[in-house]
Amino acid sequence: MNITTFDRAMMQRCLELARQALGKTAPNPLVGSVIVKNGEIIGEGYHPQAGQPHAEVFALRDAGENAKNAIAYVSLEPCNHYGRTPPCTEALIRAGITKVVVGMVDPNPLVAGKGIERLRQAGIEVIVGVEEQDCRQLNEAFIHRILYQRPFGILKYAMTLDGKIATQTGHSAWVTGPASRHLVHETRAICDAVIVGGNTVRLDNPNLTSHGVGDAAGTLRDRNPLRVVMSRSLDLPITANLWQTAIAPTVVFTQFGSDKIIQERLRDQGVEMIELENLTPDLVMQKLYERGLSTVLWECGGILSARAIQDKCVQKVMAFIAPKIIGGGQGFSPVGDLGLERMTEALMLTDITIRSIESDILIEGYLQN
DSSP: OOOOHHHHHHHHHHHHHHHTTTTTSTTSOOOEEEEEETTEEEEEEEOOSTTSOOHHHHHHHHHGGGGTTOEEEESSOOOOSOSSSOOHHHHHHHHTOOEEEESSOOOSTTTTTHHHHHHHHTTOEEEEOTTHHHHHHHTHHHHHHHHHSSOEEEEEEEEETTSOSBOTTOOOTTSSOHHHHHHHHHHHHHOSEEEEEHHHHHHHOOOOSOTTOOOTTSTTTTOOOEEEEEOSSOOOOSSOGGGOTTTSOEEEEEETTSOHHHHHHHHTTTOEEEEESSOOHHHHHHHHHHTTOOEEEEOOOHHHHHHHHHTTOOOEEEEEEESOOOOOSSSBOSSOOOOOOSGGGOOOEEEEEEEEETTEEEEEEEEOO
C-alpha cells in the first residue's frame, strides 16, 4: 500500500471539514470528505448532523459531473446500508469515482468493512488506514458508543497543587484562571451532556453552559449541552441557575420515592424529572445512550466521580492543576474513595498529554477500563 504525503494532506483536510460539525452529529460520527482530480480538490463536504446526508454526498454534489474518474478521500469508511440516508457506496459508484482513500474502518457492525468490500466489487481501488490514528481520535466517542453501548465519559476537574478542588468550607471559585475556564466552556460546547451531583448544585450553583464561547473554531457559539443532575434525596434548592431551562435543558435523575413536592416545583420550571429504581452512574449513562448522546462530561465532586470511575463511566480525564496551595486535611478531593489500599492498585492513565494554559497545567489521559 503506497500512501503518499498528498494522501495524508487530503485526509487531514477531511478531518478539518469533519470538525466543523463538532457537538452536532450524535449519535453519528464526525466525517469529512474531499474529491480530488488531477491533484486539485474539486469537491468538499462533511456530515452536519444526524438525518442529514453523509460527507461523501455533499462532496460529490460540490464536485458535480467533474467527479467522474476522480479520487474520493473520506475519514470514515463509506456506509453500504440504508438508514436515514441511502448508502454512500452507491453514490460513489454512480459518480464514476475510480479510487477511494479511507481513514479508518467503521466499527459499526452495519458497515465494518462492507462498504470497502462493495467498492472493490465495483472495480474501485480502495486504500484504507491513511492518518488512521487521527481519524480514530476524532471519533473516539462514536467508537466507544458503538463498542460498549454507552456514551464516552470525560471526567474534568480543577485542583490546587496540594490536590484540593475546594477549601474546607466548600468554596471553589475559582481554582484555575480565566484561560482554563475558557477551555472548559469550549469543551462543554462539543459535549452532549454535562453531569453534576446535588452537592455541586448546592455549593456552586453552576450554569454548566458554554457561556457563549463555542469551540476553538468558533462554530459552536451559544451551543449548550444537556445539563444533568444526579440526586437521590432531591435535597436541592428551589432556585438555581440550572433550573433556568430557557437557556439550556436540564434533567434531574433521582430514585423512586424521592421528594414529590420538589419534583413538582422543578417540573414547573421546565426541568425534566426521571426516577430510577437505583440511581447509579451506569444507569444514567444507559439512559443518555438511549437518547442518542455520544459524549458526556462529568464535572461532579469527588464522591460521584469515584462512583462514575467504578461504574466504568469515565474513559478520559482532564485534570487542571493550578499553582495554588490551600493546605489542611479536610479539603475536598477531586476523586473520592475507590477502595484502593496499595499504590500498586492505583489507576493509571495512558496516552498522556501535558500542556500549559497560562499559569495552569492541563493533564489529559485515558483510563484503561
